[in-house]
Amino acid sequence: MAFMVKHVVGGQLKNLTGGLTEDKSDGEKSEAAAKGMTQEEFEQYQQQLEEEKQERDANFAQKKAERATVRSHFRDKYRLPKNEVDETQIQAARDDVELPTELAKMIAEDNQEEEQKQSVLGHLTNIQNVDMGHLKGKAQATLEDLKNSAEKCCVM
Numbered sequence: 001m002a003f004m005v006k007h008v009v010g011g012q013l014k015n016l017t018g019g020l021t022e023d024k025s026d027g028e029k030s031e032a033a034a035k036g037m038t039q040e041e042f043e044q045y046q047q048q049l050e051e052e053k054q055e056r057d058a059n060f061a062q063k064k065a066e067r068a069t070v071r072s073h074f075r076d077k078y079r080l081p082k083n084e085v086d087e088t089q090i091q092a093a094r095d096d097v098e099l100p101t102e103l104a105k106m107i108a109e110d111n112q113e114e115e116q117k118q119s120v121l122g123h124l125t126n127i128q129n130v131d132m133g134h135l136k137g138k139a140q141a142t143l144e145d146l147k148n149s150a151e152k153c154c155v156m
Contacts (some may be wrong), residue, residue: 061089071083072086077107
């Protein structure tokens, strides 16, 4: 309401006085004065806000790059097509982005399990109804038979 009165009456008063008086309205105050600070304090405050924003942005970019690294690792592991967005996020971070330590441990364990599964014994354990003790005993008996037959051949 006060704005309307000032707008209606203020325009007419300026016309009567010829606009000789300069009256600062509420909207023309500086931001520093509006916040109750001096101009120097306000500039320091703005600089501090800008630094905090840059730090948050850098941390956010780093986290995005870490997530992209994890996604690209799983894409490599499961032979999925690569994503260009992830690659650009990793490159944008510029720092050495590594997998989190817990994930790296899990990956190492998975790799060991895969190596065991790829070995001959790993394949045998995957076959159902195989008695490893029985197979091991037969293998040892066969080796002993071979040794005995080799000794007999040398004696003859």
